Amino acid sequence: MAIFAVTLLAEPIGASGQEVETVRVATFNAYLLSPIFKCANPNFADCLIQIHGQTEKQAKHLAETILKDTDRFDIIAINEAWDEDAKQILIDRLTPVYPNFVRKIDAALLKVRPQAIVDAITSLDPAAAIAIYGEPIEKIDGEDSGLMFFAKKEFKFLPLPDGSFKWGKNDGETLDAATDEVGFTLYDHCGGVDCLSGKGAAIVRLLHQPSQSNYTVVFTHAQADYFDKSPPELHADARDAQFDQVQKLIETTLSPLTAAQRKRERVLVMGDLNVPVFHQPMGEWARRFASPGKYWTSRHYDSWAATNRADPGISNYIDGERYDYILAAPQPYLSGGIEGPICVQHVTIPVDFVNLESDHNLLTAELNLGNNFCHPGIAYQVDLKPKKGPDGKPQAEEVIDFRNGQDVTQIRFPGSMQWFHVVRQDAGSYSIGADNPGVNIDIYQPSNMTTPISSYYGDTRTVHDGEQTFTVHTYALPKEFFIRVTGKDRDWRGNYALLVRRHTCATKEEACPLQPGEPPQFASLTEAGSLLGSQDEAWFRFDVVGQADSGADQTVTLTADGLPDPNGYKATLEEFDNPHGGEPPIAISGSSRIVSDAMGDGTHGYLVIHQAAAGSQPVRVRASMQTTVRNLEIKALICEDETNPEFGSDDIFTQLSIDSRTIRFPASGEVEFDCDDSADQKDWATRFGSPTLTFVDHAGLKVFEQDTIRDDPSHVRDFPDLPAGASSIDGVRTPLIWNFEGGRYRLNYELTMRRNEPVAAAP
Known part of the structure; x- marks a missing residue:
């Protein structure tokens, strides 16, 4: 990881209004699709009946999740909000907290790219499009930009410094917003089905009243690639042209600012930029964001990459990609205090948005005035x-x-x-x-x-x-x-x-805790005459947590390694307490001492390594813990494609085999999935059963459609065992997949050896 130099600041803590600039921004591909993107198939009539009220429900869920904690976001940029009823739900529910809004930006696409619209409709289903829009193909004007914007009352819309891109003043331009100071550039270049919508980039300028800082925010939804097509549809050339348009939008709009004003301007570009990081052909990200001298490298930066270099930041788990971005300007904060660039302190993907109906995750960033060590x-x-x-x-x-x-x-x-x-x-x-x-x-x-x-x-x-x-x-x-x-x-x-x-593990008070599946904990038993103190013992704390749902105890293995001489070095169990049994023996195997036994929930104690007498050199020892228990959290079952024929919907039930038990979810009946042209996701806990299950031997899942053959082996998927050295599997990135009868289903889950939570009270 590159470590930036930083100049330490010695200014005292201030209290002026200028020194209050805490701003939290978020961007989200909301997946609020209009009917054309859901029902463009031969069974559109049935599909339209089935999706009635579905998108509105998703919008309510999104609004409720945002409003659960209104302190989390000050500015929210939303894309892929095409459904009109869903837009209105967001406006009705969010504007009491976020009164500064942009509801809709639209363009007369028929005047701009009539043939591209016809081609996009033809690639979908012309009959469905005619039924959905109620117009012949040549009169279908497509969809709007899908862009929405919300900001709290602490912000106030400002006039755009240059109004060249101001939207809504010309024929064919539609703007529905709390201000008319909104700029927009409709993308000239598009590919495939993207041409059916008025994708573009919008720009607004706001005054953050507590700090009196000006924020220029660009929010956009760029051209997508379609890796699921055969062959994949790749559109990097269209994105190149779109980024050029965004550059022109920013530079033209801010051109009247002086150099000093521009230095103080907070400029953000947010949205689903669709720049892939992990898909072939590689290189687009580096070409755009890691090429010194280029505009999108020298004048802006990818805040995720600058602050979270080792975190892949997957924002779309279906494609396993990081499509969603918050770009800041001009460079990451290094020094300069109030006069330096804004510090993007932390960029995250909030976990409570992962379970929304969108195929994307929300991305959020915390911004503040620069300070010592203000970002990773x-x-x-x-x-x-x-x-x-x-x-x-x-x-x-x-x-x-x-x-x-x-x-x-x-x-x-x-x-x-x-x-x-x-x-x-x-x-x-x-x-x-x-x-x-x-x-x-x-x-x-x-x-x-x-x-x-x-x-x-x-x-x-x-x-x-x-x-x-x-x-x-x-x-x-x-x-x-x-x-x-x-x-x-x-x-x-x-x-x-x-x-x-x-901890050096030298005493019981500062024992080194052992966590199952995690790397060993190390300690050094000191040599004679050590100037750093004397240590002849190494204490390792262990706590056994959990029990299989079947009632079976887990088998726990404690290992002490690096003991060179059985006569001079030994391992003991101290304060061992197992509610289901007595103290197990300690086996000697070369330089290792091993304890392995069935242990119940709540078993605890210390594994202690003893050195009889200090030698001429320090002795490096280690201890580790393994267990057979597995914690399975099932997140969502997702239909990516219905079983054939694609008429009506799939009626799904599942059978979970866990250790010696088989459980049907739901207990009776089926759960309806409809995914003719867009994924249909069902939260497991809401629609099927308990999201968290614990086992010690085996777990597998069968997925059945009501009309399918019950003993077909294609229905069975076993949850994988944890690889050596791993304590968890992210089953959102590596889900279970079912391909049968022309359909495709995917299960998101997480498998862990231990939960990320405290295991005991402090001794």
Whole structure:
């Protein structure tokens, strides 16, 4: 990961209005399709009956999810909102909180590209199009842009500096918005079915009243590729032309600004840009966003790539792609405080939007004034220096507070973040906390910057370090991770100090927790005369969590490795407590000591490695934990294509085999799926059964359509076992797939050896 240099700031915490600029933005491909995109097939009449009210229900679900926490988003850009009733639902429900809106942008496509519309309709189903629109093909004007925009009352629409692209003033231009200061460029180039809609890029300018900063926001939906076609339909050339149009839209609209004004302008480009990252042919992303000297590299940047370099950021799980973007300008924040560029502090994919009906996930970014370590790309590099602790035992920690006379740990502005980066040779256990109760601390692994890693214990403990007192959580963490510090609420600002202490496992109080399936925890038994303290024991805590739904205990294996001499080194179980049995024996196998037994939920204790006498060299030992338990979370069953013939709908039920049991979901009857021309997704917990299941031996699923043959082996799919060294499988990226009778179904799930949650109270 590239680490940017950062100039430390020594300014005191301020309170002026200019220093209050916490802005949270989001973009979402809402999948609110109009009937032409759902029912363009020979059975359109039946399809139209079946989808009645469906898109409106999706819009209500989206609005409810947004409004669950109105503090999460200040600006929301939506694309693929083509259904008129769905638009109105969003307007009715969101505008009390987001009064600044753009409801609809439309163009007279028949005047612009009549033949392209005919070709797009022909590629779908002409008879269906005529029935849906109630017009002959030559009079069908297609769909609008599908773009919508919402901003809170803290924003106020501003006049566009240059009105060349101002929309709605000419014949054939439709604008429905809370302002007439909306610019738009209709894309000249399109391919395939995209030509049926008025895709383009819209631009608005807003005043953020708390900070008096101006925001220029471009929201768009670019040309798609169709990898599911044979051969795939690729349209990078159309996107090239569209990006050129967006560049012209931005530069023309902002051309009256002085250089100083442009430097202070907050410019964002948000939407489904459809630039693939993981599909062949590779290279479009790099050509566009990683080519120095090019406009979309030198004047804008992909905020996800700049802040989350190791996280793939999949925003469309059907294609396994990162299509959705928030571009910021001009470059990632490095230094400069208020006068520097806006800091994109954190970009995430909120998990509660994953279960919406869209095939995309919502993407959100938190913006704020620049500060020390305000995004992961300029995170503070934690240096855990070994030393002798007050108890004479080795210790490795860093207290981060003042550096070179400067207080570098400050939440300087409301909504600010600070990031800290830890890289070690091996996984380890840590106590991490602050001396100020006003801050929150979250830990992230680089490959998942959305979901924090849970602490091992459910409560905190107090650690004294010199004259400072820290309230810490205990974590079992990978060899690389990020620490994010924020205020407990969005208005908080203040000073704090941060303690990062790596456990040496030397004592029971700072034992290293073992997590099933995770890399081993390491400790060093010291040599004679060590200047860093004396350590002749290594303590490893274990807690057994969970039990199979069948009632069977899990088999747990605890392993101590690196013990060179059975006479001088041994392993013991201390404070072992198994509600279902006694203490198991410890087997010796070379330099390993192994405990393996059936253990019930709540079993706990310590695996302790002892050194009889210190030698001339330190001895590096390790411990690990494995278990047979598997936690299966079923997320959604998705119909991508109905079974043949495509008439009516599929009536689906499933049979889940888990260990020795077979369960029918739903318990009786079937669940109706209709996916003639668009995927139909059913949330498992809502439509089928419990989303979380636990097993120790085997799990598999059969999917049946009411009319199909019950013993057809094509209906059976087994959930995979966890690969060696893995503690989870992301079954959204690698779902179970059923291809039978011309239909295609997909199951999203997650399989884990342990849940991401605390396992016990602190001892």
